[in-house]
Amino acid sequence: MAIRLLSVVGARPQFIKAAAVSRAIGARPELIEVMVHTGQHFDPEMSDVFFEELGIPAPAHHLGIHGGGHGEMTGRMLEALERVMTEVRPAAVIVYGDTNSTLAGALAAAKLHLPVAHVEAGLRSFNRRMPEEVNRVLADHVSALLFCPTATAVENLAREGITAGVHNVGDVMYDATLFAAAAARERSSILDRLGLRPRGYAVATLHRAENTDDAAALARAVAYLEAEAARRPVVLPLHPRTRAALARDALSLAAVRTVAPLGYLDMHRLLQDAELVLTDSGGLQKEAYFHRVPCVTLRDETEWVETVEHGWNRLWRVASWRARSEIADYGDGRAAQRIVERIVERLGGAA
Ligand code: UDP
Numbered sequence: 542m543a544i545r546l547l548s549v550v551g552a553r554p555q556f557i558k559a560a561a562v563s564r565a566i567g568a569r570p571e572l573i574e575v576m577v578h579t580g581q582h583f584d585p586e587m588s589d590v591f592f593e594e595l596g597i598p599a600p601a602h603h604l605g606i607h608g609g610g611h612g613e614m615t616g617r618m619l620e621a622l623e624r625v626m627t628e629v630r631p632a633a634v635i636v637y638g639d640t641n642s643t644l645a646g647a648l649a650a651a652k653l654h655l656p657v658a659h660v661e662a663g664l665r666s667f668n669r670r671m672p673e674e675v676n677r678v679l680a681d682h683v684s685a686l687l688f689c690p691t692a693t694a695v696e697n698l699a700r701e702g703i704t705a706g707v708h709n710v711g712d713v714m715y716d717a718t719l720f721a722a723a724a725a726r727e728r729s730s731i732l733d734r735l736g737l738r739p740r741g742y743a744v745a746t747l748h749r750a751e752n753t754d755d756a757a758a759l760a761r762a763v764a765y766l767e768a769e770a771a772r773r774p775v776v777l778p779l780h781p782r783t784r785a786a787l788a789r790d791a792l793s794l795a796a797v798r799t800v801a802p803l804g805y806l807d808m809h810r811l812l813q814d815a816e817l818v819l820t821d822s823g824g825l826q827k828e829a830y831f832h833r834v835p836c837v838t839l840r841d842e843t844e845w846v847e848t849v850e851h852g853w854n855r856l857w858r859v860a861s862w863r864a865r866s867e868i869a870d871y872g873d874g875r876a877a878q879r880i881v882e883r884i885v886e887r888l889g890g891a892a
Contacts, residue, residue: 544572551642552638558713559576577625582607594806665678684706691870693870711870731811737811737814742816746822747839752839820838837857
C-alpha cells in the first residue's frame with residue numbers, strides 16, 4: 542500500500558532542501574509525496590525559479606499566505622494546514638528549517654497526532670530574539686523524527702532532553718549543491734553577464750531581521766558592505782525584505798552591485814569562482830565552504846559553528862579566520878536518501 546507523506550514548504554531555502562528530499566521520495570515507488578506551499582515567499586524569483594531549476598514537482602496545494610506579523614502569518618498557516626492535513630491524511634509530515642511555515646506545519650501536524658519529521662533539526666544560535674530560533678526550538682520539541690545535519694545539532698538536542706528519533710544524516714544543502722554544481726558551471730552565464738573575473742569579486746547577501754528591521758543595524762551593514770566594495774566588486778542579490786528596508790530608511794548601496802534575487806544555478810556559479818562571501822544567510826555560510834570560498838558572517842553568532850572552527854568562516858566583528866582545515870560534518874551528499882529511509886522505517890515499512 543502506498544504511504545502518503547505531506548511536506549510543507551514556503552520559503553526559498555525550503556524549496557532547496559525539499560528538492561533533495563523530494564527526489565529521494567520519488568525514487569521509492571511505495572511513497573507518495575503531497576507538497577504544500579504556504580506562499581510565504583511568492584515572487585517568481587524567490588519561488589518558481591527553484592521549482593523549475595531543481596525539478597521539483599508543482600505543489601499539490603498552494604495556500605497563498607504571506608505578509609502580516611509573525612503571529613498573523615503563522616496563525617493563518619496553522620488554520621489552512623490543519624484543513625489540508627485533515628483532507629490528505631498523510632502518514633507523516635515533513636517540515637524544513639526554521640521559518641514560520643516550519644512552525645505552522647509542525648504544530649498543525651502534532652495537534653493532529655501526525656508524526657513530524659524535521660529536516661535540519663537541532664540548530665541553535667542561542668539567540669531567542671531571532672524569529673528563526675523560536676521556530677526551530679518549537680518545531681524540534683514536537684517532532685518525532687529529528688534529522689540533524691551535524692554532530693553539534695545532535696548535542697544541542699540532547700541538552701534540551703531530546704534524544705529519541707534523532708538521526709545525524711548530514712546536510713541536505715550539500716546534497717543540493719552536488720546536484721547543481723555541474724549544471725551551474727555549464728548553464729549559467731552570470732559571470733559574463735556581470736563582467737566578473739574569476740576570484741576577483743565577492744558575493745554578498747543580507748536579509749536577517751536583526752540586520753534589516755532596525756535603521757541603525759541596517760546602516761551598519763550597508764557601511765560594512767560599501768567598505769568591502771571599495772576593495773573589489775561585491776555582487777549582492779537583493780532580498781525583497783532588504784529592498785523594502787533600504788527604501789524605508791532612504792539608504793542606498795552605491796558601490797555594491799545589487800542585482801535581483803538569483804536562481805539557484807546563477808547563485809552557485811557566482812559562488813564557484815568568488816574570492817569571498819559576505820552574508821547573514823545560514824545556507825550561504827555552508828555553500829561558501831562547499832565551494833571552498835572563505836566567508837564573513839554579518840552576524841554576532843552562527844548556528845554553523847563548524848565553519849568557524851575550521852577556519853572557513855568568521856563573524857564580522859572577529860578580525861581573522863582560524864587555521865583552515867576540512868570539515869568532516871555535512872555528510873556525503875546522501876542525506877536526503879537517509880532521511881527517507883528513516884521515515885519509512887519509522888512508519889513500519891522496510892528501509
Ligand atoms: N540563494 C539563491 N539566490 C539568491 C540568494 C540565495 O539561490 O539570490 C540561495 C542560496 O544559495 C542558498 C539559499 O538560497 O541555497 C539560502 O537561502 P536564504 O539565504 O534565503 O535563507 P537561509 O539559508 O538564511 O535560511
